[in-house]
Amino acid sequence: IVIRAGDYGFRVPQLQLSQRALLFADLFSGVPRSRTADTYHGYPLITLNDPPVDVEVFLLALFDAKFAYNLPSLPLSDPRSYRIYAGILKMSHRYRALYWRRKALYCLSPMYPTTLSRYDELNHPAHYNAYNARTARLASRVVVDAALAVGARWLVPAARLVLISASASNVSGGSQLRPHADEVKMWHEYKLWWIDLVWRMYCPVPAMARCASSDICRVALLDHREEAFDRRTFELRAILTKVPPVHRVLCDTCAPSYLRRHQLLRRHFWDSL
Ligand SMILES: [Zn+2]
Known part of the structure; x- marks a missing residue:
């Protein structure tokens, strides 16, 4: 079959797609042949409303063994790595590719500790590795959105922390990046919170x-x-x-x-x- 997203088309084997992402199995079995009238060069055509870039990385994960193999070791200093993980996370959640949902969450976990004790471990001087604040900020917005979209709320605290600390340097003029409107809001809320907690x-x-x-x-x-x-x-x-x-x-x-x-x-x- 051919999957269309925006101006892009991807040709993938139908059987494997249904096996790896369960929602497609429902999609194919529920649709009588006649209703899959859309075709592209003779192949049944399915149109998805997801961003093409998310569809692409999701299909690569499902069907390109080399891409899948390298996925956990993408550089965490590159914002694109997080976009890829977040894209796979959202798509695998929506189309019920449970293995890939787990895998994407696993790939995000080194940067976004999901518990306070894991946070402590990562911030221990022995393990501390300074990451690029710009990368972190660019990535965290995408990650917060993806985590909320898939109900992975446990990813949110750590991603918010990054946004708060990134906003701190932005709002106070420490960076050329213009702070996002809700980062400014988040930062002001945080300051009140900080005063109360301290x-x-x-x-x-x-x-x-x-x-x-x-x-x-x-x-x-x-x-x-x-x-x-x-x-x-x-x-x-x-x-x-x-x-x-x-x-x-x-x-x-x-x-x-x-x-x-x-x-x-x-x-x-x-x-x-
Ligand atoms: Zn005392």
Whole structure:
């Protein structure tokens, strides 16, 4: 059969297509021969409304063994890699190619950790690899859209994080890229959020009632809060770090209690992204 998308046509074997993307099987079995009247050079013709570029990468994944083999190792420094993954993700979701849906999500996972603990692993100094902020930003918009389209909500937090940090440098003029309107909005929301979370991060903890040196611990927290608000860096790290520096100056009674609350705060932040 021939699949048409926009001005492009792709000739693919019908049987394998139905086997690899289940929706096509329904499509072919439900349509009586007479209704597939559209033909192209004698082949039955199916028109899809998806972007041709998505259709192309999807069909390449399904039918080109070399393309499929190289797919997981596309360079993550190139925005095109993410477009390809996102395209395959959307198409495989829509046409029920379950293997490829899983595979596309798997390919995206090194850049977009899906859990907070995986995020910690990736940001550990031992594994940290600085990625190109421009690539990340270009890619993350596509990835957020694709993840929302296929209901893969667990990809969204990490992609949003990238957009937030990319917007930070854009809005403050650190880059030539003009920020997208909803990135500016996201950035303003984030700043309010940051202020709220940082405020709560340095509130006294209940354990301070039992603290022998409560003044020292209390003052340490308030000093750190003041410093954070003076500098207003809006750093993600302030919230997402596993063990904030202030933890070290707290006494043995206050420190564990402080750390427990911090874990709740950063979990709350991650879940709200
Ligand atoms: Zn204390």
